[in-house]
Every structure is written in C-alpha cells, then in structure tokens.
Amino acid sequence: MDGIRSLLGHGNELARHFCQRVRFRTLVFVLTLLFIPLTILFILYLQWHSAFEAPKAEMAEHFNPVMTLGPERDLKFLLHPQDHVSRDPGIRHFSWNITKGMIAPNGVQKDVFLINNEFPGPTIEARSGDTLEIEVFNFAEEEISLHWHGLHMRGANQMDGPVGITQCAIKQWGRLTYQVPIGDQAGTFWYHAHSEVQRGDGLYGGLVVHNPTASPENIEYQYDNELLFLVGDWYHWPAARVLATFMSPTSTGVEPCPDALLINGLGYFDCSMATHGAPVNCSHVEKPWLMLNKKYRYRVRLVNVGSLTGFSFTIPDSNFVYHSILYPAERVDFIVSWPESVTGADTEVIIELDDEFFLRPNFALTPTQSFLLAAESGKHQSTNNTTEVHRLSLRDVKGPPLAEPLPSPGKTFMIYTAIEALTHLNNIPHGFINHAFWEPQNLPLVSLDREIWDSHQLVPWTGSEPTWVELTINNIDANGHPFHLHRFDFHVITSYEGKGGWDYYNPFTPTRPPRGGPFNLENPIHKDTVYVPPWGYVVIRFLADNEGIWALHCHVLWHQGSGMSMAFQVLGHEQKGFSDSIVGLSAENLCMT
Ligand SMILES: *[C@@H]1O[C@H](CO)[C@@H](O)[C@H](O)[C@H]1NC(C)=O
Ligand SMILES: *[C@@H]1O[C@H](CO)[C@@H](O)[C@H](O)[C@H]1NC(C)=O
Ligand SMILES: *[C@@H]1O[C@H](CO)[C@@H](O)[C@H](O)[C@H]1NC(C)=O
Ligand SMILES: *[C@@H]1O[C@H](CO)[C@@H](O)[C@H](O)[C@H]1NC(C)=O
Numbered sequence: 001m002d003g004i005r006s007l008l009g010h011g012n013e014l015a016r017h018f019c020q021r022v023r024f025r026t027l028v029f030v031l032t033l034l035f036i037p038l039t040i041l042f043i044l045y046l047q048w049h050s051a052f053e054a055p056k057a058e059m060a061e062h063f064n065p066v067m068t069l070g071p072e073r074d075l076k077f078l079l080h081p082q083d084h085v086s087r088d089p090g091i092r093h094f095s096w097n098i099t100k101g102m103i104a105p106n107g108v109q110k111d112v113f114l115i116n117n118e119f120p121g122p123t124i125e126a127r128s129g130d131t132l133e134i135e136v137f138n139f140a141e142e143e144i145s146l147h148w149h150g151l152h153m154r155g156a157n158q159m160d161g162p163v164g165i166t167q168c169a170i171k172q173w174g175r176l177t178y179q180v181p182i183g184d185q186a187g188t189f190w191y192h193a194h195s196e197v198q199r200g201d202g203l204y205g206g207l208v209v210h211n212p213t214a215s216p217e218n219i220e221y222q223y224d225n226e227l228l229f230l231v232g233d234w235y236h237w238p239a240a241r242v243l244a245t246f247m248s249p250t251s252t253g254v255e256p257c258p259d260a261l262l263i264n265g266l267g268y269f270d271c272s273m274a275t276h277g278a279p280v281n282c283s284h285v286e287k288p289w290l291m292l293n294k295k296y297r298y299r300v301r302l303v304n305v306g307s308l309t310g311f312s313f314t315i316p317d318s319n320f321v322y323h324s325i326l327y328p329a330e331r332v333d334f335i336v337s338w339p340e341s342v343t344g345a346d347t348e349v350i351i352e353l354d355d356e357f358f359l360r361p362n363f364a365l366t367p368t369q370s371f372l373l374a375a376e377s378g379k380h381q382s383t384n385n386t387t388e389v390h391r392l393s394l395r396d397v398k399g400p401p402l403a404e405p406l407p408s409p410g411k412t413f414m415i416y417t418a419i420e421a422l423t424h425l426n427n428i429p430h431g432f433i434n435h436a437f438w439e440p441q442n443l444p445l446v447s448l449d450r451e452i453w454d455s456h457q458l459v460p461w462t463g464s465e466p467t468w469v470e471l472t473i474n475n476i477d478a479n480g481h482p483f484h485l486h487r488f489d490f491h492v493i494t495s496y497e498g499k500g501g502w503d504y505y506n507p508f509t510p511t512r513p514p515r516g517g518p519f520n521l522e523n524p525i526h527k528d529t530v531y532v533p534p535w536g537y538v539v540i541r542f543l544a545d546n547e548g549i550w551a552l553h554c555h556v557l558w559h560q561g562s563g564m565s566m567a568f569q570v571l572g573h574e575q576k577g578f579s580d581s582i583v584g585l586s587a588e589n590l591c592m593t
C-alpha cells in the first residue's frame, strides 16, 4: 500500500503557561487500509435504587458546625433513583436555554456555557424505557450541538449530535428538540457539546439512567444513596485558544497542560500560582467540600468530563480503593462504605491527575488535590458491615461471562492513529487516523451522497446487513488515546501497551500472533470508550446492526479538535449513504433553518 514515513519531533520549551515536556516523539505513520468500527468505552455499571435516603431537612439538621462554608461550595450531587425506578416509562421533557456567562468555578473567571444558568448543566435522571425530549434554545453567540454520550440512539442517528456527521450546528437564536430514545439501557452516561471544542468551556452535564429491575440494584449491592461525581481537568483559557496553541508549529504536538481540576463544577485555585505568561482574573474562594453520613453505603457514579488527563479518585479511609486511572469520557460505578471505626471522622476525597501528559507540570497546576469529606453524625445504621478493601484496576476488569464466545467477525478493520506535524501542513500538529485528519464538510455526511464526501472523511461501510465487526486500533504515539465509538458498546477483546517499537497488531498478517497474547472472547469488558495504550493497540468487536453514521474519535479534546476522528457507516446505501433517508432529510432540514 502506501509507503512508510518516519518523522521525528523534538519537544520544545513552551510558554510557561503550558506543560513543558521534552517529548521525543517518533512518529511512524503506516498507511494501511483500514476500516471500521468502533470503539469506545466505558465500563462498568450498576444500577440502583435507593431505599434509605435521608430527607434533606434532616441532613441540614446534622450539619457539622465546622462547616461554616456556604452551601454554594457543596460539591455533593445526590441522585434520586426513588423518583424513577417504580414509575412507568414515558417522555421526559426538558427545556434548556443555553447561554454563556462569566463565572469563577475555582475563583478564576472564565466565560462558560450555562444551561438554564447552571454549570455544569442540569443532571438528567431517567429510567430505562424513557424517551428524553430536550428542547435546546441557543442564546449563546456560537453555534452548538449536544451529544448523549453512551446512549445507543437506536433509530435516531440524526439526534446523535456530531456536527458535520449527523447534523448542522444549532445557530445563534436557533432551536432544536433532541428526541433521545433510551431503550433498554441503564447506567452512568453524560452529555456534552459535539461542536468545535465547546466541551472544554463547560457545555456538559450528567445523564443517569436508573434501572427499574425486579431485583433492585441497591439491594443486590447494598447501598443506601447514590452520588454523581463529574470530575475533570480545567483550563483557564477559552478552549478555542487552547486548541490554537496546540495547533501551532511551536507546540510540536505537545498538549497544553490544564490549570486546574473541577469536581461537579467547583474547584480551588491559589491566585498566587497564576503566572505572568497567563494572567487571570482571580479571587479567593473556599475549597469545595461535601458532607456524608459515613454509616451509609454509597453508590458512586464517576465520570471523567475533562479534556486531556486521566485521574485517580481515592477516599483514603473507605473500604474501596479505586486503583486505576479513569480517562476522558470513561465512567465507573463503585460502592463506597466505611469501617465502623471511622464513621465519625472527617476524611477527604483525593483526585490525582495522571502525569502522562505533563512530564514537566504547568506551574499553576496542583495535580493532586484533596477536598474535605466531612462526617455527618446521623442516626442511621448501615445495612451491613464491610471490612474488606476492594481494589479495582480498570485495565484488569472483566465483563460477565458470555453465554457463548464472541462470534468471529464478518468484517475486520484496522487503523493507525498518531499526532503528526507534517511539513506540507506547515508543521501544524494534526490528529491523524491513517492518512486522514478529520474536518467537517459544510453539510453533515448523513445528508450527502458518498461521492461528494471529501478526503477528510474516513468512513468505512460495514455493509448492508448487520454483522459483527472487529476493529484494531494501533497507536503510534508515546501517549495513550481514549477512543470513543458512538452508539455501540463494544467488547474489548485485547489491550496491549507496547515497548516503544513495532508492537502493533495487524489482523491481515496472521503469521504474526498479537504481542498482547490471545483474545478474550469469554468475558471481555463491554464499554463505549477505551484507552488505547502508548505504542500499543486494542482490538474491539461489536455488532454493527443500528443504521447510521457513527463517529469514532479520540476523546482528548485537543486530539479530536485537530482531526483524530472518523466514523463508521452502518447499513444504509453503499453510494448514497443516508442522503435519501429520514435521517439525511431531517439533517438537511436543520441545516436550512
Ligand atoms: C428561556 O428563555 C425564555 C426567553 O427568554 C424564557 O421565556 C424562559 O422562561 C426561559 N426558560 C428557562 C427554563 O429558563
Ligand atoms: C479581567 O477582567 C477585566 C475586566 O472585566 C477584563 O478587561 C480583562 O480582559 C480580564 N482579564 C483576563 C485575563 O481575563
Ligand atoms: C457489625 O460489626 C460489629 C462490630 O464488629 C458487630 O458487633 C455487629 O454485629 C455487626 N453488624 C452486622 C449487621 O453484621
Ligand atoms: C451482610 O452481608 C452478608 C455477607 O454478604 C450477608 O450474608 C448478610 O445477609 C448481610 N446482612 C444484611 C443485614 O444485609
């Protein structure tokens, strides 16, 4: 096929605002055929239902007197499964006014997207079987769109969100009602902008689908309450400016380092840490905190809503140790409880940003931060005692055993991905998948015949019949890429971190067995976002049965924004795509309004 090119890039010192990292990046770009499907991630989830939630008034009564901080610095997002698990499924209507406003989530002012004046946006809670009907009014001075991360959107490809693939952006003063069928799904999801890099300016929120099963999850897993944590890195600069810094020749492909981290839209920043190179309007705010009754057991739903970095999440005196890094867009649910001996003592929540992307940190950033978790003196007894400490590493997690081993794929695809700064692109770094870096065309692909798709559109077709697809994602870079496949939960049948050489896997040359060992076809984890390790690969399988054009992209915002994105066309017509279908026509309509 195509030749092999080698590029060398030496990391430079960047403006001091950024991580200064000397990265010796050897980019070997192998062009190969490639194709298709899917990916992404995500992980476990449970479901729930809560029987022992303390009424709010009672919680207030037990406020510890130490907590003189205003309630606005409370980072507790308590969920309400009891409002959903025993009601009938139906249409859940929301009306959202989207604006931008200058707020200071960590004391530093930033122009942030607000949904009905809130940041993060309102948490959507629903149950399996519901349909969400979300009427979006765009009062911001930018065009926007929203994506419902992790939902299957069966029969609703045109509501999936990615501008340039399934829709035109919603114009200023424009309006769009997203109809989002939840189907039989349940779990921890989120929603976020899928236009430009607006996710980095706060256009996101939580989306939790409670599971109304006959055997309630709160009994099966013995928890009393549910908490949502939307955690992520945070940049003080507008996301478009951060992307422009990344996509300049002087970055040599080194990602700008975040300035801070937020939990549920709140953070803490020491104003004296701000650097001259990156002045900010900063005022002191109290550290956010939360208070819990430590006699309860909590189901924690944790989402990485950040732009670049993975993190770990620890509550040191609890029975649970989350022992892994959660990458952007990944979610994990787990149970937190405490041994009887510590239920009266205050503790902390510790977030540690992974240093994969910053060998030399941004001087303004405190990568490990802890937040007070105060013990509420409640009178409720825990439903049980737990003394064992559970450790979880996402890389080792297996799924439930499958009834039968995964079927062999009907279609096999392989891609290579890398950030590259090529001379013919003026040394501006781009996120490549095979030969292509993605850019949107004027109109979304679903509304266009394939013959007028341009060369930035890498969109293999899985065929006219449902079939099992196997996709190998080879990562040429020295850092990982968390890939998300829209619409599908895929089985991760292998994951391998390379040693820095030619450790890739090519399914088309079966004489070389995969270096990462045999595939797990018995109990692979099932998710919608998967971390593709440095110099390594993952292989995923999914059943391509839901028609539409479904994006596959790195969830690092700067990689996605610089082109590390493609899609799969599932079903539809080989030449016309979906241009003649309801999906295509409805996308076309939106573009004309
Ligand atoms: C959205 O804005 C419109 C027009 O300003 C207003 O009438 C409506 O009450 C707002 N809705 C919400 C939920 O704030
Ligand atoms: C700080 O606020 C002032 C007044 O609103 C504004 O003119 C200036 O641009 C802001 N500076 C930064 C770095 O945001
Ligand atoms: C919990 O542990 C305490 C102390 O170890 C014990 O006395 C109590 O019976 C236990 N309760 C339950 C429900 O197991
Ligand atoms: C506590 O856990 C044990 C072991 O899992 C179980 O046998 C017992 O029924 C539980 N007790 C309560 C009160 O739920």
Ligand SMILES: [Cu+2]
Residues within 6 Å of the ligand: 480, 481, 482, 554, 555, 556, 559, 560, 564
């Ligand atoms: Cu990436």
